[in-house]
């Protein structure tokens with residue numbers, strides 16, 4: 001086997017990896033984005049994100065306590081987040097289905113979105129949002145041990 005074909009073979013293997021670490025821009029740099037998540041208690045989390053990932057996936061990957069009971073299917077409305085004002089117009093507008101789900105949330109407002117319906121793009125680098133208290137796990141119901 002020639003050097004060229006060995007190199008070509010290893011290149012093919014490296015392309016089988018899929019995930020945030022496999023996403024690079026044209027310069028070969030990892031094109032990571034930042035997602036800033038706040039909780040109602042004032043805590044803040046800076047999450048590494050990548051294009052194409054849904055916000056709810058990133059929040060869960062960081063172990064933050066969002067309910068997201070339907071796993072991102074857009075049917076439970078328990079991934080309710082509040083998007084900071086200057087970011088709202090940068091998001092893709094909500095679909096009719098998302099608007100219908102938001103209508104089911106009594107406390108929803110102009111800043112409300114479903115985290116499973118927001119996909120990270122380069123234009124959303126630095127996105128700031130708050131997980132609505134209604135969509136947080138109630139840790140007080142968990143028993144120790």
Ligand code: FES
Pocket residue numbers: 056068069070071072073074075076077078079114115116117
């Ligand atoms: S996770 Fe159920 S609607 Fe978003």
